[in-house]
Amino acid sequence: MATTRTARSHLRRTAWAAACAALLTSGVAACTPDRPEPRPAAEALAAALASGDFADVPLDAGAPAPAELATRRAAVVAGLGETATATVEVGDITTADDDETATAALDVTWDVPWTDTDWTWTADARLARDDEDAWTVAWSPGLLAPGLTDTEVLRAERTAAPRGDVLGAGDAVIVTPRDVERFGIDKTRVPPDQQDAAARALAAALGTDADAYAQRVAGAGEKAFVEAITLRVEDASVDKMALRALPGVVAVPDRVPLAPTRTFARPVLGAVGPATAEVVEASEGAVAAGDLAGLSGLQRQYDERLRGTPGVTVSAVPAEGVDSSTVRLLFRTEPVAGEPLRTTIDPALQEHAEGILAGVAPASAIVAVRPSTGDVVVAASGAGGEGMSTATLGQYAPGSTFKVVSALAYLRGGLTPASAVTCPPTISVDGRTFGNFPGYPAAALGDVPFRTAFAHSCNTAFIGSRDLADSGALADAARSLGLDPAAELGFPAFLGAVPDESSGTGHAASVIGQGQVLASPLGMATVAASVAAGAVVVPRLVVDPEPGGDPAAEPSPDTAGSTADAAADTAATVQPAAAAGPATPLTGDEAAALQDLMRAVVTEGGATLLADLPGEPVLAKTGTAQFGDDADLRNHAWMIAVQGDLAVAVFVGEGDYGSTTAGPLLRSFLAG
Structure with a gap:
């Protein structure tokens, strides 16, 4: 009959005790067992959880294969974004009295996108000795995230921060969120064979490039809303009722940062809109596609100051194909509103x-200009x-x-x-x-x-x-x-x-x-x-x-x-003189x-x-x-x-x- 694990452990302890007694009888002053410690196994696991490479982890017999774990981890953390990185450090290790099992505290830190606050938590890794007296790791999906199951993955989402206002003389509000309507084609409201005509009709009503807009509509997803123009709620320069009557056209209400009028100091203040690929790239991860960002003028120069810091959530959500709506919140940072930009404009x-x-x-x-202060009021x-x-x-x-x-x-x-x-x-x-x-x-x-x-x-x-x-x-x-x-x-x-x-x-x-x-x-x-x-x-x-803004920044196209x-x-x-010195x-x-x-x-x-x-x-x-x-x-x-x-x-x-x-x-x- 096969020997049980407990029996094997008892036999190893008995043999070690007998050997040690014999050494003592023969005059040896001390007896030190040469048994491996659990920390190297815990450190191998920590490295694998951070990198995704489980090849060097001493997994127990019941664990999935290293390649399977690597695939599983990649699927779980994909929703954190390509720039997310993890570090895992081994903390305290508690060994059971029988020296056969141990628990290692793994301090996990995820640098998730869009926030300077790290997601930190502690995972408890279970370790045990095998028949060869080596420490092995017991696998659990909870090592990837707190309480994670095999049917869950992680998802990081951002919550936009309120953009800072642009203020004028006496802190008068100049640019602040104002009500608008986004007019465009909702492709679910017009048959596919009529979408091109619908796009061209809307472009014609707005006096814009019909070919370009029709191409955008054709290239969007089958359920997409393709915006053609954003109009202020109070804007009477366009017949909005006529636009709404066109096939497939809908008006989506929104609030965006705007000056009092469409032309108000626009060449200086600039514009705010969906971040361009250029803005996203230049932000080094601070701005994501779809974010509102400064596109020109002071709005772009001081975008870092005005945009604030988005809030971030990390949740455990059902994996693709899993029939569940359960979402568990694991981490949250609140958005930090952007700072106002004070100007001297009256x-x-x-x-x-x-x-x-x-x-x-x-x-x-x-x-x-005010001679007394230098303030540019107009x-x-x-x-x-x-x-x-x-x-x-x-x-x-x-x-x-x-x-x-x-x-x-x-x-x-x-x-x-x-x-x-x-x-x-x-x-x-x-x-x-x-x-x-x-x-x-x-x-x-x-x-x-x-x-x-x-x-x-x-x-x-x-x-x-x-x-x-x-x-x-x-x-x-x-x-x-x-x-x-x-x-x-x-x-x-x-x-x-x-x-x-x-x-x-x-x-x-x-x-x-x-x-x-x-x-x-x-x-x-x-x-x-x-x-x-x-x-x-x-x-x-x-x-x-200050803070934010680069006075030497290249002017934007506007x-x-x-x-x-x-x-x-x-x-x-x-060119100015190379060393003109102070003026008289x-x-x-x-x-x-x-x-x-x-x-x-x-x-x-x-x-x-x-x-x-x-x-x-x-x-x-x-x-x-x-x-x-x-x-x-x-x-x-x-x-x-x-x-x-x-x-x-x-x-x-x-x-x-x-x-x-x-x-x-x-x-x-x-x-x-």
Whole structure:
């Protein structure tokens, strides 16, 4: 009759005791048994549970084969995601009094996706000696997850975190979840042979690409909903009842982060939508397909801050083909809401500016900055910019608005507002003739005070005075007024660039804001703000950029680049000096003189249309910059102004003159 396990254990203990007694009788001082410990077997099991390779595990006779266990483990943990990894450490091992069985505590840690909190738990592994006195492991599905059965697998799911709002001046809410309806084709509501026609009918009603949408519908699953457009609940620009009446069309209610209007500061703020493959890849696992993510503008730059941290659950669920609905929750982390992003945008002023630009066809912008703080309260770009942030990233010749910079350089060269300068009808530099704008007043020609030449924007007087300030002095004056090409502002922006090495016709063009001089509307608003503040102003749009966000991040497609007009303004990209050093600080006397000059533009020069505005006195400077070739010269129209604690720049990419095209827009803005 076969010997039982208990009997074998008794015989081994008896034999060992007898042998030990004999050794003691013969004079040996001690008797130490050479029996294996359970820890190596437990460590082999721990390594296998972490890696999925059970080849080196000393499994007992009743356990599945190592290859079968590897397959089983892979099926169980697949639902945790490809990036999930496990570590298993052997803790305390308790051996039974008879030294024949043991229990090993295995400390399991799973690094599951989407959360920094690990899933940790302890598995109890059972071990026993075999006939050869070696330790073996008893298999249990509970070694893979607490209480797991052979009919269960694991599934990890994420719960989206509430996205942080984008706030404006005074913490006014700008971007926040708002009610929308997602219109599209529900393929379960239209027969397969009619789905192509249904898709094309919906696309035609929306004025979108019918071929592209029909292809998307055809490629989706047989029960899919294929979205065509998302509309705000209050949006009356589309006949929603007519859409609903189309075959297969349904409207799915939802809430998504949106600004007050479809166009509100969109080139700057950007958009939120389903994460693209590019966004998912760049997030290194933090964003999954289907998540809402920032796609452009500040929403993308500060997406890490705004999106928060999703909640994660790990559950034991029935394996495929198992007839059960039981789901056991094993692990949970709660979602952590995203942090708000505070900006300086004033919602009322921004909407006011966008309303003024609504009827302007070319690229256009209105920027308003508080001289006292540098806060950018308006960064409005017109529709003519085709999604580009003309306000903050446009690169254009600033024309005569740049004479504020040249005037500072000339003040430092010895002029005063009362100094006499000569304003002839034309002036020649190295064979190139420069003139004043058509219709320049004859009364302001000849020998006139510098204040008069500035007020009427006499090109020839500024070019004739160019020896008072070389290109280096001009570049320094620009940086003294905030036109710094190397400024780091915490958001994608271009302020301006001035060549620090130019001569002849190049320098002559620079002093009147043409040639290689470039500026954005934000940059020229900063110049006006610096004059008003009496010190260099650094524009601020994002109040608290940390944590999250990369101020040096590449602008997204909605906010990047400059227009073809900008390329025509300059023959080469202007690079800042390699070691320019700090700009010369603006003095109180210099600021007062510039304020006097800019006030004269309103009282006697090209901006008299602003003279009767109520409130504090207005300071201003007009600007017109030519671009294009000689056969097709066109004008950028500019005007900058200061009233109280508001410095404003208005730009129109193609117009008549600063005073006639940009001026009325600026008056409307200040009057409002």
